[in-house]
Amino acid sequence: MNTEMESYEKEISDYKMELFDNLVGKAEKVLEIGIGTEAGLKSEDFTFIQALGESIPLEDASVDAVVGTLVLCSVTDVTRTLNEIKRILRPGGIYIFIEHVAAEDGTFLRLVQNVLDPLQQVVADGCHLTRHTGESILEARFNGGADVKKASLSRFAYISSHVYGVAYN
Numbered sequence: 001m002n003t004e005m006e007s008y009e010k011e012i013s014d015y016k017m018e019l020f021d022n023l024v025g026k027a028e029k030v031l032e033i034g035i036g037t038e039a040g041l042k043s044e045d046f047t048f049i050q051a052l053g054e055s056i057p058l059e060d061a062s063v064d065a066v067v068g069t070l071v072l073c074s075v076t077d078v079t080r081t082l083n084e085i086k087r088i089l090r091p092g093g094i095y096i097f098i099e100h101v102a103a104e105d106g107t108f109l110r111l112v113q114n115v116l117d118p119l120q121q122v123v124a125d126g127c128h129l130t131r132h133t134g135e136s137i138l139e140a141r142f143n144g145g146a147d148v149k150k151a152s153l154s155r156f157a158y159i160s161s162h163v164y165g166v167a168y169n
């Protein structure tokens, strides 16, 4: 991810800055799921938990915020993962997300995604191209609702369609 995704990270960084602003001064205990390769973080600054998003080994209402970028494309069970995120967030806690999603039905891009999806799962460690993750986040019914925005990146072909935003517990 470090080497292959450099140009992607450049394009997505403004979205991340906007979203992560929600954490400043408001969230002390933050869980990032599907952390990937986090270059530059000192190990004494965080606790690494090896677990699945579908079964997070943390107490109910125990964190201020959950962050997940490009993770719900890869988990086995999106609904269970979202339910776990809701469970561990304290009342008033927030879930911040950026996810690539299925393109609009009937578009050429969607057709390409449909064709490439099985291959993507093999070469990209279980990543799905055709998930309706924005809808899944809304259907999870976070107590305070969810602000799900759409973004279309200018490059990155079959993963250009994104949703990003904040869900409020």
Ligand SMILES: C[S@@+](CC[C@H](N)C(=O)[O-])C[C@H]1O[C@@H](n2cnc3c(N)ncnc32)[C@H](O)[C@@H]1O
Binding pocket: 001, 033, 034, 035, 036, 037, 051, 052, 053, 054, 068, 069, 070, 071, 074, 075, 076, 077, 126, 127
């Ligand atoms: C595409 S990578 C994204 C990494 C990083 N968040 C980023 O934005 O670069 C997907 C991540 O999801 C993790 N993952 C896959 N299945 C998971 C699951 N069931 N529970 C938690 N994490 C999972 C992978 O280990 C990987 O770190």
